[in-house]
Each structure stands twice: as structure tokens, then as C-alpha cells.
Amino acid sequence: MSNQAPPNEGSMASASSDVPTFAPLYRQIRALILRSLKEGEWRPGDMIPSETELATRFGVSQGTARRAIDELAAENVLVRRQGRGTFVASHLQRVNQFRFLKLRPDGGDLEPFSGKVIECRRTRPPASLARQLRLRPGEAAILTRRILQFGPEDTVLDEIWLPAERFKGFSAEGFESYQGLLYGYLEAEFGVQMLRAEERLKAVLAQPEQAGPLGIAVGAPLLQVERVSFTYDEQPVEVRRGFYVTTRHHYFNQLG
Amino acid sequence: MSNQAPPNEGSMASASSDVPTFAPLYRQIRALILRSLKEGEWRPGDMIPSETELATRFGVSQGTARRAIDELAAENVLVRRQGRGTFVASHLQRVNQFRFLKLRPDGGDLEPFSGKVIECRRTRPPASLARQLRLRPGEAAILTRRILQFGPEDTVLDEIWLPAERFKGFSAEGFESYQGLLYGYLEAEFGVQMLRAEERLKAVLAQPEQAGPLGIAVGAPLLQVERVSFTYDEQPVEVRRGFYVTTRHHYFNQLG
DNA sequence: TAGTGGTCTAGACCACACG
DNA sequence: GTGTGGTCTAGACCACTAC
Numbered sequence: 311m312s313n314q315a316p317p318n319e320g321s322m323a324s325a326s327s328d329v330p331t332f333a334p335l336y337r338q339i340r341a342l343i344l345r346s347l348k349e350g351e352w353r354p355g356d357m358i359p360s361e362t363e364l365a366t367r368f369g370v371s372q373g374t375a376r377r378a379i380d381e382l383a384a385e386n387v388l389v390r391r392q393g394r395g396t397f398v399a400s401h402l403q404r405v406n407q408f409r410f411l412k413l414r415p416d417g418g419d420l421e422p423f424s425g426k427v428i429e430c431r432r433t434r435p436p437a438s439l440a441r442q443l444r445l446r447p448g449e450a451a452i453l454t455r456r457i458l459q460f461g462p463e464d465t466v467l468d469e470i471w472l473p474a475e476r477f478k479g480f481s482a483e484g485f486e487s488y489q490g491l492l493y494g495y496l497e498a499e500f501g502v503q504m505l506r507a508e509e510r511l512k513a514v515l516a517q518p519e520q521a522g523p524l525g526i527a528v529g530a531p532l533l534q535v536e537r538v539s540f541t542y543d544e545q546p547v548e549v550r551r552g553f554y555v556t557t558r559h560h561y562f563n564q565l566g
Numbered sequence: 567m568s569n570q571a572p573p574n575e576g577s578m579a580s581a582s583s584d585v586p587t588f589a590p591l592y593r594q595i596r597a598l599i600l601r602s603l604k605e606g607e608w609r610p611g612d613m614i615p616s617e618t619e620l621a622t623r624f625g626v627s628q629g630t631a632r633r634a635i636d637e638l639a640a641e642n643v644l645v646r647r648q649g650r651g652t653f654v655a656s657h658l659q660r661v662n663q664f665r666f667l668k669l670r671p672d673g674g675d676l677e678p679f680s681g682k683v684i685e686c687r688r689t690r691p692p693a694s695l696a697r698q699l700r701l702r703p704g705e706a707a708i709l710t711r712r713i714l715q716f717g718p719e720d721t722v723l724d725e726i727w728l729p730a731e732r733f734k735g736f737s738a739e740g741f742e743s744y745q746g747l748l749y750g751y752l753e754a755e756f757g758v759q760m761l762r763a764e765e766r767l768k769a770v771l772a773q774p775e776q777a778g779p780l781g782i783a784v785g786a787p788l789l790q791v792e793r794v795s796f797t798y799d800e801q802p803v804e805v806r807r808g809f810y811v812t813t814r815h816h817y818f819n820q821l822g
Numbered sequence: 823t824a825g826t827g828g829t830c831t832a833g834a835c836c837a838c839a840c841g
Numbered sequence: 842g843t844g845t846g847g848t849c850t851a852g853a854c855c856a857c858t859a860c
Contacts (some may be wrong), residue, residue: 385822386822409821409822410821412819412821414766505822506820506821506822507820507821508818508819508820508821509818509819509820509821510670510816510817510818510819511767511789511812511816511817511818511819512787512789512812512816512817513769513770513787513788513789513790513810513812514769514787514812515787529785531768531769531770531771531787531788532769532787533767533768533769533789534769536816537821554769556767556768556769556770560766560767560768560792561766561767561768562764562765562766562767563668563764563765563766563767563819564762564763564764564765565665565666565668565762565763565764565765565793566641566642566665566761566762
């Protein structure tokens with residue numbers, strides 16, 4: 311490629327149709343890397359080609375490939391490790407266990423937790439959920455309810471909705487074998503990588519449906535956390551409603 | 567400066583003692599820019615010198631100065647505007663009004679809000695607060711209580727603690743004249759820029775102290791939000807306890 | 823037209839990990 | 842030692858803003 315490339319005539323920009331043509335080169339490269347990830351060329355935990363290899367492959371300078379990788383690393387899609395290489399992020403890595411779980415014990419450090427599935431069935435979702443998951447009319451969903459224990463205490467009750475078609479073979483046993491790490495299970499067994507989520511929090515009073523499983527009194531305060539999670543291309547693939555007992559724990563957030 | 571600079575012999579690295587010596591050049595430049603900001607050389611809303619000017623001033627290449635600025639822009643300390651220049655972020659800018667307020671109406675867009683101070687006095691803080699604000703023994707604090715209205719509804723009750731020495735002259739009138747924008751007031755009148763905050767959330771039941779001002783029933787569920795805010799050098803300068811009514815609003819959070 | 827940030831390149835060397 | 846990412850430089854040109 312010429313040194314002073316005109317705005318958008320990168321050799322690959324015109325060669326691939328599903329990549330935006332009028333964007334900086336490094337964004338086009340970023341999109342191409344994302345496509346390879348989405349298509350499974352490199353799987354979670356894998357090392358991707360080096361910066362120079364990618365630069366050659368895409369016909370750009372190493373600095374441009376680097377910038378694309380930088381963005382993806384900043385979004386936690388890739389992980390750079392000096393001297394070793396660049397890797398596809400995985401929810402099974404230690405460092406990611408708490409990326410989507412903001413609950414912390416009031417005093418002290420992160421606690422290990424364990425999950426206990428109390429219900430798991432295929433069912434017809436309410437209309438609002440079908441909309442959020444962008445299901446086709448009549449498409450079924452999987453409903454899973456589980457308890458998270460922090461130490462000995464039942465702390466979280468989750469009601470998790472997944473599109474049934476995408477997760478054929480989903481089972482309570484499979485889920486539990488991943489020690490409560492839903493996204494690890496989905497990634498390893500179904501090839502679905504969760505990248506991003508939105509949460510909406512409210513304070514509510516415990517109803518019998520929550521009080522029973524959690525072993526607390528009806529009318530006790532609960533933190534209700536509604537989550538929609540997205541994979542590649544901003545596709546929603548999970549809707550979850552959690553109820554957190556916040557007597558000895560809190561939801562931690564950083565504002566920047 | 568020579569082309570291949572040895573790890574850390576930048577001309578300014580050795581010249582200034584309060585900047586870490588063993589760090590990449592661009593981090594040293596970042597620290598120097600931060601120092602100028604902290605010392606007030608450039609104030610919120612000001613344009614800072616161009617990349618090339620900063621590069622010359624600090625004896626590095628434009629690319630290195632650029633990278634330092636990039637980091638500060640990513641942290642919302644600076645704001646870049648193509649063709650115009652780079653500016654010091656200000657809490658009085660529109661775009662920053664909701665940077666530290668995650669409460670959203672359940673349906674629809676961001677709502678304008680207004681603040682109403684119901685108490686404002688100098689007092690001796692509880693020990694835990696004195697510790698969080700790193701006050702010297704016996705040092706006084708300012709306690710402010712205020713209500714935030716979203717539309718016509720009383721939605722938030724805040725109890726705000728500030729170190730009295732740093733905010734001499736703080737008044738309910740001054741605060742209210744900034745339309746509920748505490749950080750705008752602190753920035754404009756006291757030269758304190760809030761950069762970052764930590765929040766800890768719990769679900770609680772309304773006590774009479776909260777139910778009264780908010781006009782709700784005792785025992786209603788409230789979202790309790792404890793915040794510690796930091797200015798330059800990770801200095802805590804505000805501790806706040808908020809009670810959010812979440813019947814028609816929710817706390818919104820993005821997980822990456 | 824002049825000045826700003828934004829993109830892209832090419833090449834050098836450093837720091838780190840692993841065999 | 843070899844290969845990886847990390848830092849730094851120099852220089853070119855593009856895109857946007859304001860005068």
C-alpha cells in the first residue's frame with residue numbers, strides 16, 4: 311500500500327463488502343479481525359497472528375494493525391501479553407470471572423462463589439422477553455433459575471432467559487459443571503462469546519418467589535438487576551433478572 | 567532528543583523530581599500535563615497548547631505528546647475537538663451533566679433535573695467519614711442534604727459530606743445557583759475538578775429520615791448509593807450517601 | 823489560508839518470554 | 842537466540858475549523 315493512502319482505498323476495503331468502506335483503515339482492519347473471531351478462525355484462549363503477520367495479511371503497516379488490536383484489547387475482546395503474543399479473551403480465564411459480576415462482600419476481597427441450578431426448562435417466553443432477545447414469533451426460550459452462594463450464604467437468585475435455538479443441548483448439568491460460570495459454559499460448548507451487557511437496577515421488596523429460594527423474609531429489600539447481554543454485532547443473546555441480597559454485600563461500580 | 571532514547575533519560579525526566587523516573591516517556595509527559603492542570607495553568611474549558619507545542623516544550627516527538635494526550639482524553643480529563651484544539655474537560659459542559667449520575671427514567675430519554683437544598687451546615691463528621699475524606703483529627707466537614715427532582719417527582723435524597731477547609735465559603739445559595747450541578751459549583755468556585763468516583767449500592771427500606779423528605783412511605787424500598795469521589799492524585803474530596811426512589815427510574819450501568 | 827487534530831507509514835530499539 | 846509486544850521518532854498527508 312502506498313505511503314500516503316487516499317482516505318479509503320485500502321486494498322481490502324473494496325475487496326470485502328460487509329466492512330464499512332468509509333472509515334479509517336485501522337477500523338476496517340478491526341472489523342476484519344472481528345469477522346475472523348466471529349467466524350471462529352481463532353477461538354477463545356487462542357493466540358492470534360502477530361502484529362506484523364496481520365499487517366502483511368491485510369496489506370497495511372504494522373502500526374495500523376497495532377492500532378486495530380489496541381482497540382480490541384481496550385474492549386476486552388483481545389488480551390495482549392508482552393513477549394508472548396495476543397490472545398482471544400476467554401470467560402474461563404481467572405481474570406474474567408468477575409468482569410460481569412459486580413457484587414462484592416462489604417468488607418474485604420472478592421469471594422469465591424458457587425452456583426446451584428434450581429430450575430431449567432424450555433418454555434415460551436413472555437412477549438417482552440421475546441422482543442428483547444429478538445426471537446422470531448413462536449420461537450422458544452430456555453429458562454434457568456439458579457442460586458449463587460458467596461461463602462455459605464445464598465446471595466443471588468438469577469432468572470436467566472436464552473434463545474433455545476442457539477443453545478440446543480443446554481442443560482442444568484452442563485451449566486453446573488462450569489461452576490456457575492454461565493459465559494464460560496456458553497463459550498466452550500456453544501461458541502457464543504459474551505462481549506458486553508447493560509444492567510438496570512432497582513430496589514424492590516422480596517416476593518414469596520424470591521424469598522423462598524433465598525431463605526429470607528417476604529418484604530425484605532432486594533437489589534433487582536436486569537441484564538441484557540450481547541455478543542458480536544450487538545446481538546442480544548441473554549436476558550437475566552437477578553435478585554441480590556445486599557445485607558453483607560454490595561454492587562460496586564466505578565464512575566469515570 | 568536522540569531518536570532511540572534509552573529507556574528513561576528524557577530531558578525532563580531527570581529535571582522534575584515528582585514525576586516517576588522509570589516509566590515510559592508518554593507517561594512522564596502525561597504526569598507533567600496533569601501537574602499543569604492541577605496547578606491551574608490551564609483551567610476547565612481552556613484550550614491547552616497544541617500537540618506540537620507540547621512536544622517542543624517537553625522535548626519529545628509529537629507522537630509521544632499525542633499519546634499522553636490520548637490517555638488523558640480517554641479518562642475524560644481532556645477533550646479533543648478536531649480542527650479546534652484540545653480542551654480541559656468541565657463539569658459545566660452539557661455532555662458531562664450525566665457522567666456521574668446513572669439514574670434514568672424507565673422509559674425514554676434522559677430527563678432534566680433540579681436540585682433543592684434542605685440542609686447545609688458545618689459539623690463534625692463521624693469517624694468513618696473523617697477517615698474516608700482523610701481529614702486531620704478534629705477537622706470539620708460540611709454536610710449538605712438535598713433533593714433531586716426528575717420532572718415533578720422527588721427521586722433522590724443526597725447526603726453530601728465535604729472537607730470544610732477545602733471548601734471555605736460553600737453555601738446552599740451558591741450550590742443551588744448551579745442548578746444541582748455540585749461538581750460544576752466545586753470546579754468553578756473552588757477549583758476542584760472531580761475526576762473519578764466509586765459507588766457501592768444496596769437495597770434498603772426507607773427510614774423516617776428518608777421517607778419524610780422524599781414523600782414516600784416508611785418501609786418502601788430504596789436504592790442506597792454510597793459514593794466516594796476523587797480529584798487529582800487520587801485524593802478523596804467528597805463522600806455522599808444517596809437514596810434513590812426506583813419506582814419509575816433505574817440505575818443504569820454498562821458492563822464491558 | 824493557516825492551524826488544529828486524525829491517520830498512516832517506515833524504521834529503530836527496548837523489554838519480556840520461552841526454548 | 843528468536844519472536845513477541847511496547848516505545849519512540851520523523852515525516853507525510855487528510856479532515857475539520859476559523860478567520
